[in-house]
Amino acid sequence: MAHETGQIESISGPVVKARGLHGVRMYEVVRVGHEQLIGEVIEVGDDICTVQCYEETSGLSPGEPVVATGDALSVELGPGLIGSIYDGIQRPLPELKEMSGDFISRGLTVEGLDKEKKWTFIPSVNKGEMVEPGSVIGEVPETGIITSKIMIPLGIKGEITEIVSKGDYTVVETICKVKDDHGDIHEVMMMQKTAVRKGRPFKERVPMNTPLITGQRVIDTFMPQAKGGTGAIPGGFGTGKTVTLHQFAKWADAQVVVYVGCGERGNEMTEALEEWPSLKDPQSGRPLMERTVLIANTSNMPVAAREASIYVAVTLAEYFRDQGLDVALMADSTSRWAEALREISGRLGQLPSEEGYPAYLGSRLAQFYERGGRVKALGGKDRIGSITLCGAVSPPGGDFSEPVTQATLRIVKVFWALDKDLAARRFFPAINTLTSYSLYHNNLEKWHREHLGTDWPDLVTEAMAILQKDQELREIVQLVGPDALPESERAILEAARMIKEDFLTQSALHEIDTFCPIGKTYRMLRTIIRFTRKMTRAVKLGVNVRRILEFSVLDNIARMKIAPWDSYESTMDKIETKMEREFQALFNELTEAGFITPEI
Ligand SMILES: Nc1ncnc2c1ncn2[C@@H]1O[C@H](COP(=O)(O)OP(=O)(O)OP(=O)(O)O)[C@@H](O)[C@H]1O
Numbered sequence: 384m385a386h387e388t389g390q391i392e393s394i395s396g397p398v399v400k401a402r403g404l405h406g407v408r409m410y411e412v413v414r415v416g417h418e419q420l421i422g423e424v425i426e427v428g429d430d431i432c433t434v435q436c437y438e439e440t441s442g443l444s445p446g447e448p449v450v451a452t453g454d455a456l457s458v459e460l461g462p463g464l465i466g467s468i469y470d471g472i473q474r475p476l477p478e479l480k481e482m483s484g485d486f487i488s489r490g491l492t493v494e495g496l497d498k499e500k501k502w503t504f505i506p507s508v509n510k511g512e513m514v515e516p517g518s519v520i521g522e523v524p525e526t527g528i529i530t531s532k533i534m535i536p537l538g539i540k541g542e543i544t545e546i547v548s549k550g551d552y553t554v555v556e557t558i559c560k561v562k563d564d565h566g567d568i569h570e571v572m573m574m575q576k577t578a579v580r581k582g583r584p585f586k587e588r589v590p591m592n593t594p595l596i597t598g599q600r601v602i603d604t605f606m607p608q609a610k611g612g613t614g615a616i617p618g619g620f621g622t623g624k625t626v627t628l629h630q631f632a633k634w635a636d637a638q639v640v641v642y643v644g645c646g647e648r649g650n651e652m653t654e655a656l657e658e659w660p661s662l663k664d665p666q667s668g669r670p671l672m673e674r675t676v677l678i679a680n681t682s683n684m685p686v687a688a689r690e691a692s693i694y695v696a697v698t699l700a701e702y703f704r705d706q707g708l709d710v711a712l713m714a715d716s717t718s719r720w721a722e723a724l725r726e727i728s729g730r731l732g733q734l735p736s737e738e739g740y741p742a743y744l745g746s747r748l749a750q751f752y753e754r755g756g757r758v759k760a761l762g763g764k765d766r767i768g769s770i771t772l773c774g775a776v777s778p779p780g781g782d783f784s785e786p787v788t789q790a791t792l793r794i795v796k797v798f799w800a801l802d803k804d805l806a807a808r809r810f811f812p813a814i815n816t817l818t819s820y821s822l823y824h825n826n827l828e829k830w831h832r833e834h835l836g837t838d839w840p841d842l843v844t845e846a847m848a849i850l851q852k853d854q855e856l857r858e859i860v861q862l863v864g865p866d867a868l869p870e871s872e873r874a875i876l877e878a879a880r881m882i883k884e885d886f887l888t889q890s891a892l893h894e895i896d897t898f899c900p901i902g903k904t905y906r907m908l909r910t911i912i913r914f915t916r917k918m919t920r921a922v923k924l925g926v927n928v929r930r931i932l933e934f935s936v937l938d939n940i941a942r943m944k945i946a947p948w949d950s951y952e953s954t955m956d957k958i959e960t961k962m963e964r965e966f967q968a969l970f971n972e973l974t975e976a977g978f979i980t981p982e983i
């Protein structure tokens with residue numbers, strides 16, 4: 384079918400107005416100019432329609448052709464996604480680079496999936512079986528970590544009339560035929576295409592009651608994320624947004640990670656690309672890239688593609704979710720995405736709202752975060768998958784009252800606030816425990832009690848109370864000096880120091896401390912809180928805090944973060960025994976001196 388052709392009327396940055404494209408629809412992809420730049424229709428008028436161009440528009444001039452394609456902006460889904468590195472509109476970057484060198488030339492079409500590579504397809508259905516959208520018809524062992532499920536695409540329902548036997552196929556070969564109610568035959572291949580602007584459908588949402596363990600102690604303890612949850616990490620320049628999201632991508636216990644570098648520095652993406660292939664997934668021991676998809680639309684790439692990259696990423700995430708996998712999507716940074724919205728909206732002449740952002744900023748952000756969640760997938764047996772969304776926010780000047788941070792805060796359920804003072808003191812992760820929060824504590828309590836210890840909620844509450852009290856005491860100390868504090872309050876300062884230095888600080892760069900298994904996090908916190916309880920008791924009996932600070936177990940506590948992942952239990956057992964012994968010796972002394980009546 385010949386597609387509608389129009390002509391460029393005017394060009395303003397990435398926004399192109401075209402005349403004569405009759406019958407074109409919203410969000411349809413068009414090719415712009417002699418170079419056939421890729422664009423998407425974002426406004427349709429009587430004779431003029433507006434297109435946002437995903438490629439540099441310099442050199443384009445009025446009168447050049449604009450050709451409709453009939454398709455909405457879509458992604459290709461199927462085996463081959465994992466391990467890929469895409470630009471904002473799912474073009475594989477390595478292939479683009481191969482075709483055009485370091486500076487990507489324009490108008491290149493490179494498809495998201497390799498159409499020649501063969502994958503081993505193992506069917507799991509038989510002729511005569513009934514299928515519907517989402518029904519699994521077979522599997523492809525894609526990487527050492529991920530076995531892809533091949534599903535019936537949307538819009539196809541009926542009886543299987545043919546299914547291939549186990550063998551090697553490309554993603555575009557027919558592997559199955561389905562006859563619908565009208566007797567029409569639909570050919571199914573491993574690849575399916577989905578438009579990116581709307582979420583992929585699912586059966587229903589289910590409760591989020593499992594944590595997404597990030598291996599970062601401050602997060603897993605005080606503001607935990609749920610699998611399927613939404614979280615934002617706002618912070619000023621250099622406070623640790625990227626490092627934290629990279630930590631999630633490396634260590635979080637998701638099965639698939641989709642990482643979007645959105646408008647940030649290109650060299651950070653390069654670092655990730657150099658480092659990640661050499662890292663191993665802590666759960667499976669396999670290379671990290673075997674569970675990772677990267678989308679890079681760095682600051683030097685066109686602004687409209689940045690706007691699209693978020694939707695491309697979340698659509699890929701939904702495809703894995705629908706297979707019943709737990710997916711984590713990290714976006715760095717949603718502020719750069721919002722700036723892309725602002726730029727385009729400005730060029731469209733829309734009435735600006737706060738700080739020039741369009742009035743629909745909040746609803747667009749909400750639409751993005753709504754695509755997270757834990758759901759039952761379509762098609763037959765109950766498959767539960769989740770998408771956890773974590774976005775960095777970069778407020779100018781670190782001022783959280785600006786529109787993007789505020790709009791995000793109203794939507795997300797976890798808020799990890801980075802603090803520039805902590806970062807300046809190189810207290811990392813620089814997450815402010817007093818202003819950050821998670822609304823998932825209640826959902827996750829059962830899991831924590833069952834998997835860690837029934838005392839977990841109490842330990843967390845006690846630790847948080849100590850940190851709060853510490854803050855108050857510090858204000859007093861500033862006014863009247865430390866000598867004015869009674870011993871019991873000095874003990875609290877000491878307990879808070881242990882929590883902060885020996886537990887909360889965690890170096891992303893340390894070979895062991897970069898990741899903390901949740902069991903180790905629990906044991907570390909328990910040790911510090913037990914120490915605190917005993918210290919409080921001793922102080923009540925008249926012991927000087929200084930005396931307790933001489934305990935040699937404190938050195939062991941200061942080093943517990945570097946206890947190896949696989950043998951931390953025995954280290955922690957030894958530390959707890961030593962702690963008991965040192966306190967027991969102290970209590971024995973007190974008993975002998977007559978301060979304590981021995982229990983009968
Ligand atoms: N958990 C951590 N462990 C060790 N160092 C850290 C940690 N978090 C941040 N840093 C240090 O802080 C520096 C800045 O962090 P990062 O690049 O993540 O900041 P950012 O908030 O992304 O900054 P920008 O606003 O420029 O994007 C890092 O290079 C690193 O030295």
Ligand SMILES: [Mg+2]
Binds near residue numbers: 626647715
């Ligand atoms: Mg950054």
